[in-house]
Amino acid sequence: MSYEHLEGAYPLGRWLSDQRRAWRAGQMPSKLADDLDALGIVWDTADAQFAENLAAARAYFAEARTLAAPRHATALDKPVGQWLTNIRRPGGLGKDPKRAKVRAEQLAAVAPEWNPAQLGWTVDWQRHYVGLAALLNEGALLTGIVPGVTYRGDDIGRWLTRQQRDFHRLNDEQQTRLTKLGIEATAAPAQRPAPTSASDGSKSRTAVAGMTRSADAFRRGLAALAQYIEREQRTVIPRQHTEPITIDGQDHDVRLGVWISNQKSRSDKLNSEQLAQLAALGVDWV
Template identity: 30%
Template sequence: MQADLAGYDTVWDVVRALRAHDETLAAALDQQRRSGPADRWTLPDKIVVRVPDRYDVEQYLQHLTIRLITATTSPWWEGYGAATAFHATNGHLDVLVEHTTATGYPLGRWLHHQRKARRCGVLTAARIDALDSLHMQWDPRDARWHIGLAHATAHRRREGHLRVPPDHVTTDGYPLGQWIRGQRKQYTGGRLPAARAAALEALGIEWSPYEAMWQRGITAATAFHARNGHLQVPDEHTEADGYRLGQFIVAQRMLHKRGTLTADRVTALEALGIIWNSRDHRFALGLAAARRYHHTHGHLHVPTTYQTSDGYRLGAWLKQQRANLSNGTLTTDRSHALDTLSPTWRQR
């Protein structure tokens, strides 16, 4: 016979009254509510049920148990049980609002409601402590920001800077490049809190990376000019500190050719003697190498395979100038510059 559980409200009231005066019973009931799916709940030892023989005992007890525990406990414990199980498996409670457990419990939504309840001051201290024991993140956005800061700190400690491309991903899969880009965007828009800006500035973040790249480049170019008296930098040239000055100069020439290099930057580079035309630049590099060779040897009888100590292929360059002279493509001013240095350059 099926049991009819209608009209058991008095029983539920009695059990509620008992649990109000019996902490052990209350804890046992709450423990069942949070232990998992309802079909696994069992009655506490302090509750004994006698069932007449005519009833389907197993089914009756299951229905009675579910109804009794549901009626005498808070649904909060069901959510807490789901949170406990998730934390036991994953070590955290960092889930999306849409997250649902394998048993169908809307854990993400439940956690969202707990955060809201705490902000409104209606979540009890005991429940706050219970969630804190599971490392509840009350402000998940703040927690995610600190995860980003931790990765940024590790990168700064390892590499000495935060200059990462937007698509940079750490070895553990964290999209650090996107995170830093997002911080710059918030800073530019005036939405990054001062404390966060200060923390990033302590790591040396560059809020305007393009301006920072220019400053690094012009600083290196100025130092090169101070050492050498010119800015005839080979395209592949790298400074002692690893800075690729040659590529910086190439980029500035490209911007100048497009007309997108600002006037103040043009002026700064021209003050260092930059040669905007890449062909003129390459000729100037070759002429400078020839001048150094002539200063040492007193002639320009340079073997075709000869390379300077810094790897410049002077012999091949002079051969190309002779070929240009022969086919009429060497300009008068260039041939004059070589002749002024030494007519021996014409001799094979």
């Protein structure tokens, strides 16, 4: 209820705000407090806002069967998609650990998998997976779910094609879930032939070294991103920003804005673990 809410001509919103102020100051008669408790009044305004958004999340889940909402999603006239994105970020459930734990439990009661990053994949993956399962439950055949077949606005067919193509890059749980739906890799990844000459061996070692450098660069970027978010409490990073960081006793200057842009442009080449690590920091590009 907003502060300006009127019940007829009576300023009910202002009256309720006054009662909350009196309750916080310890000036409310216990009988009145008990009566208001019986009506389900939430005394803390932050908790009241959370309760309103949680109700919107319940409404969204009742329709979509998931809380993996896109950012633009709304329910009960509330921007539930953006709210869910915000609370999945580090510290998004509040700085008080007890309150954060209670809120996480309330969300889990609506949808145990409300935060897919904890499972090792992104919100986008979770939503498409739920969409695929829904289509199959409605009687669709896997062979008929081709690019262009959608569910609630998402192209499930195109997503399914990517999962089959990149099956070997998914984590074990993702593979298990897809296998239960009858999905397998379209083809096994090609085996890398053993070096047959000194030249081939040199090329192989160069490729491995390149992969190692790429993994190290990702690790530095991820650490710099986590440090930046913890300090600034936001995930919007100016492209020109450079973040100094120390890893294993070595100092690095990470061009964080450029690094984030690069990860976004090559997100289809990141593995599920890397995507989940980014999503856990609130970066999922959904």
